[in-house]
Amino acid sequence: MSKWKEAVINRIEQRSPTVRSFWVALPDREKLEFQPGQFLTLDLPISERRRERWRSYSIASPPNESNEAELCIVQLPGGKGTAYLFEEAEPGTRVMTKEPGGVFTLPDRPLEYDVVMVCTGTGVAPFRSMLLQRLPHETRHFHLIYGSRTPADILYREEFERLAEEFPHFTYSVALSRERPTEAPTFEVADGYVHQLYERDYAEPRPDVRFYLCGWSQMVDEARARLLKMGYREEQVILELYG
Template identity: 25%
Template sequence: MSSPYLTLNVVELTHETNDAVTIHLEHPDRQPIASEPGQFLTLILPCGPGGKKERRAYSLSSTPHEAPRLSVTVKRVHGGLVSNYLLDTVKVGQQMEVMAPLGNFTVKPSPKAARSLVLVGAGSGITPLMSILKAVLHEEPNSHVLLVYGNRNEQAVIFRSQLQKLQEQYPNRFQVEHVYSQPTGKTESKSTSFFSRFTSSKPATPDPHQHTGRLNRTMLLRVLEQKHQFPAEQAEYYLCGPEGMMTEARAALDLLGVPANQIRRESFVAAAETMEAAAAQPNGHGDVSAAADDGKVVARTVTIQYEGSEYEIEVGPSQTILEAALDLDIDLPYSCQAGLCTACRGKCLSGKVHLDEREGLSDSELKQGYVLVCVGHPLTDDVVIEID
């Protein structure tokens, strides 16, 4: 089994806004690193007390066709340990320890595809959407992309110049609808259908289409209201941003009759920022178990199989399986510690495990016995988990 850890060089920095920077990384020998559009990279940085290593996952804003370069975009979070450390200290030439790209919020571009993607994001939720839209525009000449992007104002737009250039490069296939809650300029224009732009013989204007207000259900419905030339239920939707925004977007799509299997959402960015700010715990979804929840969470011994070794771990009633392993200096793979990213995924070979959060796992994975040890608690004394 190959190691999930890599050491990469910082080769360039791009300042996107006053509080966001893109960090461009490459392997020392410039060999390509496998990734998919929309995945994330976990950075492991010695910025904790006494140089303790901290982990944070940041969505890739690069695409596979930009190899050997991997790029992550980091936005400063008030009180954030890792984001502040990065923005204040990162320099070209330094090395960073990372985990190989992970994540299921992805697209698989195909040159033969002719589809329509609607990407809805706010703030730093743009990062995986940027990776997805660049990949589709580059590799699918018959596909169309709409980005609905919410920010406080024009100055807060991450990738602003890149988005402008992409509109100019793909005038009939790519449209950005900017939504500003507190715009500084008076440049709002009348609502025009994004769908009609793709059927017009004239190139779309490169000037961003702007709306004033919050990116909520009403706003998204307004942007998508003219769908007679392109029924909304035929598009594919990708949502990334604060939980409230994604809930509002989902409500709008439900009203439009969009099938659930055509809607993808990425909660990881929002959860990582919540963790970074040391605010509330990520929203849960009630008690979820990988098996019948008929046991009790008490101190139990769990067997972990990882990289050819087997570990017996005593897990306390207030601990997750991952926390108990880390207390014993067992270097298991992990990233978000919120049950979202799947970096710590393992297969439960025997016994029963309760999960505090299951959003990172599909129904199929749960049925196959997969668990996330960062939010897992043993319910029986015979738990054996094989870590991927």
């Protein structure tokens, strides 16, 4: 059984009107070992019942030489966990955590297929970790399809724009459901939702592509159903649900 360890929130940064990044460090080590796509589970002081205190958040930062991980967290209306993190937690706050967990990861060998990452909101967190680690070392194509409401809600926008300029094998597309950007972006912007983008670009089923889906369960469930209906196989669609 995994043992709980003390962690400390080193810093907090506002990412969008409803999202903050929390950098969490494990003081018991010099380096935090994890695979991009994994998460940390925090034990927050929000209930007397142990399991009601647990909240899991994907790691948004890539593995590095530090003992720190960035967690990208959206404030949920009525959510006790995010109410504590947004209203009470501050740099220096200590919480309990476990070792990183989860199997929503890329193979640890060179990829033999293209990767299409479909996400909404903070579901982009594990993909950011994967891209920052793998893009410099892969030759297969990565396509990030990100869904948001407004331009102000787009997370890590400038970073993904930079990656698209730096790596020819990375494509960055955004679907906005409520408001378009006022300035001309350097990436593709579509009105509506993520589904129209992957249905257009991958309409003809291919054996050499995998779809990684992450975000709210309604989007993930719908995307999975649509991809299977398009002719893709179960093993080509990998899921991570956010509520």
